[in-house]
Amino acid sequence: MADFFGFNTAMPGRQGGRVALNLEEQQELDRQVQKYALETGEDFEIYDYGETYDNLADDLEETRDDLNDETFGDVQRDEGTDFDFARNTRQVAPALKKEEELYIQQNDIAAGGRRSSFASLWENDAAGQQDNFNKGLPEPSHAASSIWGSFSNTTAKVQDPVFGVGTFLSRNTGFGNNQPSLEEIEAQLSRTAGGQAHMQMPSQQERKMMSLEEVEAALLNINGGRPIYSEAMIAEQQAKQARLEQRRAERMAKQAEIAKHNGLMTQGDKDFINRIQISQLVTDDPYADDFYCQVYTALRNRHLQQMGVPSNSMGGDANGQNDNNRRRGGNGRTEQRIQQQVQKIVSDAKRNPKRTNVTVEGALGKIAVNSVLNPRQLLQVSKRGANEASGGNSPKTSSPGPVSTKSHTVLGWIENVYTYVLALEQKRRQQPPPPRMGEEELAREAIQRWNEEYGILARKMWDELRITVPIGIVHPHPFISILNYSKGKKVIPRVLRHLLPEQTLTLLTMLVANFESLNVCKAEVYADVQGNQEIELFMNTIVPPLLGFVSETPFRIVVGLLALFIERNNMIWVARSKPGLAFLTLFLSRAEILKQGQGNYPIPDEREVNQWNELYNRLFSQLQTQFSALFMPKATMTEDVHVWRFLAAMAVGASVDQQHVLVTEVREQVLENVIAAQATRSAPEKAAQRIANVNLFLHALGLDASQVSVPAM
């Protein structure tokens, strides 16, 4: 018997273990299937596994089942109704049917209607096996067929690992040609895989290769179109082609070699590595940790803007990491992702500050956690010495008694000045924004606090400059000692930006009062290159900002400054130095401008003018007989400009007698220059420079170089 507990054990769709449908049968089956589909109106699908079934079951032992009846008993004889599941099932068939419908509906929603109705699936096979059922079962019930259907569906799932459980065979209407073509499988696979990238890559590569071949073909066409002159040429072309071919093969091999490692790391892995790298470099305060790069970039951008070159995107970045990324040309999405990661890392770092060493419980030692920011300390400088140095520095600020001017002390002062200047500049950058609507109160508070902090720093810097130390306690004055170092000179323009006007005036007064002791005032500095560099530095750093300051002072102060200048310094010495002459010129020209009543300043009254004239006469009488000595021996004519300028400033304010003295004294220099300019061998621009220099002076007297008659040799 082919019965098992009253079930028909013959597999559906198989007779005697073999699928034996001839063409007519198949067509008949097809027709029935379509008819059923029309009748039920269902989305009809065929899960065909007949063709792909590997007939493994054929090898199973079908004989020696003689004792089955003894083991399981003769079901025909004393069957009873214990195992008549079909009948039981039929009783609850309507309920089952309903349940199944519900399930299908749910499934349709979930799977987007990909799954077919199980019942229909079974029915279509059942159509072919109608007689079998009629024999074995009392009557095919809907519920029973449903159960079978679900069973056959699972077998389809198991048996079709290649095609998956999808519905990709739905397009094939017949059984005969339902083996899908390779392309269809591929398309189906790529569709079910959700169009993943790895499925499409080979086809893209193929396309690329095709295009390369096309290019080659095109090249060959061009070659073919050319008239061929000789055998050698053909051979050459062939060789070239072979070479190209070989190179292409090599390139392909190399690409394949590299491509072998493609996709080894996922995006997550790459992000992880990036994070490690960036977390080492990123900082929450770029002006502290990345100061050079930040300021350098800002300066360069400003410079480029001044040059008229539009600044690139690097400008205004608060974070140095940005421009780095941008320079590398990463695409927008990657950049954004990195940006987010950077922010996360920064906030993480803020939350838990890194420790320098870790003590593991139970361990005998400590584990040092060194990083780039916190390297292992190799030098152990004793704390005691550092304390002494700082302790020795600070009291001097308050008690100016034992002020020493040893070089390292002065250098220490200068460094302290720099420290405060940097702090002030940092404060300037952190200036609170102007108040927004509704937050005036808050903003005012912030601004007030900022002003206080700024004021404290500015005062500390002012103290460190030691300008207020009384004159005469030490020689040279501490402030002058600071100015005697090039470092100290360089810091002055930056200091002046943070000073109040009266502080600047004090600074200028102190400088003027001690001018003689400046090293740039001494004659010997002109002898060597380094001395000249110092003078150049003084002229470039200290003179311009003070010139700007003096050009806004009232007459009274100019008079006072010049009086102090003449009083406290040997004019003959000072006037021989370039900076000294520059300051004298500055005061003289400023006084002259104010005397003539230019600008918004009131014309000085009688008393002030008298004071001024007195001062001028004193200066003139001191310098008399020395005017020609102001010219540097062997100086080139461009270096003389400042002397001519000074002479012009003197000439403007001079009386007729004084003018006469002036002209007599510098007559030789004027003649020398005019003769040199007229000499045929000198270059025209040099000659023009000489004439312009002389004219600076002569114009102040109401004369011109062209009026100078050169005495015959």
Add this chain to the structure above:
Amino acid sequence: MLFYSFFKTLVGQPVTVELKNDLAITGVLVSVDQFLNIKLDNIKVVDEERYPHMLAVKNCFIRGSVVRYVQLPAPSVDTALLQDAARRERQQPAAARR
């Protein structure tokens, strides 16, 4: 971080890197990291006769620890700013340095 910050501004500039094995390589600085590992492009070895095997090399990655000197293009170094940066670095208390 001062040196890293400094070298970052030199990206795209030609530099000469002298290694501890006396090899000196001139090239355009491509990138630098916190260990002062250096990537160079369009490289040229200064003493080509001595190192002919380097002729074919077009770009390279140099581990920071093998660098002896880096020769910089003078115009692209702001020494005053570098001094300020060094001052700032010193000012930061060691504890604040992560």
